[in-house]
Amino acid sequence: MTDNRPVYFTDDKLTALDARYEAQKLAFGPLAFQAARCLRKFGLLEIVSGAGRRGVTLEQLQAQANISDYGVRVLMEASLGIGLCTLNDGSYRLTKTGLFVLTDPMTIANFDFNHDINYQGFFHLDEAIEKGEPAGLKALGDWSTIYEGLSSLTEQQLKSWLAFDHYYSDGSFGLVMDKVFAKPVTRLMDIGGNTGKWARACVSHDDKVQVTLVDLPQQVALATQAIKDHAGAARVSFYPTNILNPELGLPKGHDVVWMSQFLDCFSDAEITGILNKVAAVSDEDTRIFIMETFWDRQKFEAGAFCLQQTSLYFTCLANGNSQMYHSDVFRRCVEAAGMEIVATTDDIGVSHTLLECRLVN
Numbered sequence: 035m036t037d038n039r040p041v042y043f044t045d046d047k048l049t050a051l052d053a054r055y056e057a058q059k060l061a062f063g064p065l066a067f068q069a070a071r072c073l074r075k076f077g078l079l080e081i082v083s084g085a086g087r088r089g090v091t092l093e094q095l096q097a098q099a100n101i102s103d104y105g106v107r108v109l110m111e112a113s114l115g116i117g118l119c120t121l122n123d124g125s126y127r128l129t130k131t132g133l134f135v136l137t138d139p140m141t142i143a144n145f146d147f148n149h150d151i152n153y154q155g156f157f158h159l160d161e162a163i164e165k166g167e168p169a170g171l172k173a174l175g176d177w178s179t180i181y182e183g184l185s186s187l188t189e190q191q192l193k194s195w196l197a198f199d200h201y202y203s204d205g206s207f208g209l210v211m212d213k214v215f216a217k218p219v220t221r222l223m224d225i226g227g228n229t230g231k232w233a234r235a236c237v238s239h240d241d242k243v244q245v246t247l248v249d250l251p252q253q254v255a256l257a258t259q260a261i262k263d264h265a266g267a268a269r270v271s272f273y274p275t276n277i278l279n280p281e282l283g284l285p286k287g288h289d290v291v292w293m294s295q296f297l298d299c300f301s302d303a304e305i306t307g308i309l310n311k312v313a314a315v316s317d318e319d320t321r322i323f324i325m326e327t328f329w330d331r332q333k334f335e336a337g338a339f340c341l342q343q344t345s346l347y348f349t350c351l352a353n354g355n356s357q358m359y360h361s362d363v364f365r366r367c368v369e370a371a372g373m374e375i376v377a378t379t380d381d382i383g384v385s386h387t388l389l390e391c392r393l394v395n
Contacts (some may be wrong), residue, residue: 039380042335064153066102068136069112075127076101078109082119082128090123105140140201140384144340147198150191155351162350170350179353199282200231202327203295206383207235213379213388214323219243223288224322225277225312226296230257230270237266246285248273277308288317294325299348301355302363308386309371313393322373322391325382337385361387 048056073079081098082090082096092110096103110126118132134141155170162169168179174191177183187195214222219240224233227247232302236245247257250275261267275282278300291312297305312322328339346358368375368391377390 036055040333040335042338050140063083066112066116067108067148067153068143070116070118072317073109073113073118074136074142074145076105076167077105078113079128079132081127083133083136083234085125085126085127086340089127091124092126104385107324127348142195143198143201146194146280152195152347152351153285156346159346159350162354165354167354168349168351169354171352174351177348181250181353182252185256196229199228199295202384202386203325204231206294206325206386207232208390209237209382210237210323210325210379213390214321215240215243217321219247221288222290222292223285225249225284225291225293225308226299227257228253228280228295230261232271232294233257234261234266234294237264237269243267243269245270246273246288247299248270248275248284249278250274250276277311280306283313284311288315289320291316291320291322292325293323297324297329297364297367298326298358299353299356302367304355305364305367306370309367309373313371313373316393318393320392323366324389324391325386326357326364326385326389327385329358330360330362331380331387332385333381342387364389371374 041050060292075289076099078095078099081095085094092107095110095310096106099106110119112127113132114121116131117129118135120129121127128136135145151174152170153292157172158169171177171180171183174180175183177186184192184195188302214236220242220246222236223246224236225248225374227249228235230247233245233247247254247261247270249257254272254274260350264270273285275284277284293312297308300308304344316322327341329338329345332338332341341358348354348356348358365375373391374394375389375391378386382388
């Protein structure tokens with residue numbers, strides 16, 4: 035992988051006064067997060083946005099909102115320090131940040147994911163770090179990993195989890211089809227197929243390709259339901275398995291192996307173990323694609339920040355031992371499994387990098 039990517043987090047440019055202010059933002063971060071969420075939930079940001087440049091007074095907001103006058107007042111005052119609104123001559127106006135919180139799909143997906151999935155469980159982050167297990171998962175259910183419990187989440191929780199997952203992956207699929215199908219593909223194995231979106235995209239893109247979707251039995255059940263009415267459903271087969279079980283292998287006979295946002299669900303050693311299983315059913319002609327969000331290969335600093343914080347979701351809730359990785363970690367795992375990276379494509383969709391790998395001769 036080339037090293038001509040932007041470099042962030044190398045300088046400390048804040049004055050002492052500014053640094054202390056930033057520290058207070060962290061100290062009150064949980065409160066600010068919930069205030070921002072409520073400002074959107076109760077329609078206050080939408081009212082302010084609708085007022086445009088003329089702005090809207092507190093009294094006007096209180097008259098239009100469906101919450102108490104007190105609730106409007108404390109939330110609007112909080113909006114100032116958070117940076118969502120300004121207040122001039124008695125009128126509130128929406129800031130650019132406020133507009134993103136109100137309308138930006140990425141920001142909304144991140145907010146809902148953090149509230150519905152992460153918020154309560156993160157009280158146990160310290161325990162998760164100490165024990166090396168997802169101690170916060172008990173806030174959602176009694177499972178070893180979140181993947182075992184996806185089908186048991188509440189409707190709202192599953193909606194937020196899927197919205198977060200799909201926001202970062204869906205826009206990328208169409209952008210890499212030509213690379214995956216640059217050569218004829220007869221059989222493609224989709225490991226970690228989740229709800230089957232990639233499998234559906236493949237059989238729609240190519241009217242002859244056969245896709246084998248590999249995932250946990252619970253996920254295969256979800257994918258089966260999602261795919262059954264699709265036009266290409268007959269060309270999708272399913273292989274339920276626990277990829278971490280050393281006694282269970284992978285099916286043979288595929289000319290392409292695809293893994294998207296899958297390997298980041300495992301520890302370094304587990305990634306190498308999975309890649310060894312892939313190697314065992316591959317030959318020198320097998321093309322192996324890995325699509326991931328590496329925090330060190332982001333075009334913008336905001337992307338790197340989001341991925342670094344998302345790592346803590348894996349620590350506290352998902353499984354206790356994985357993360358959004360630095361690309362060097364993946365390179366070492368690929369090489370340890372007897373493979374090499376032959377092509378790297380950055381800036382796919384929102385934040386993805388595509389690695390094309392093959393067995394070392």
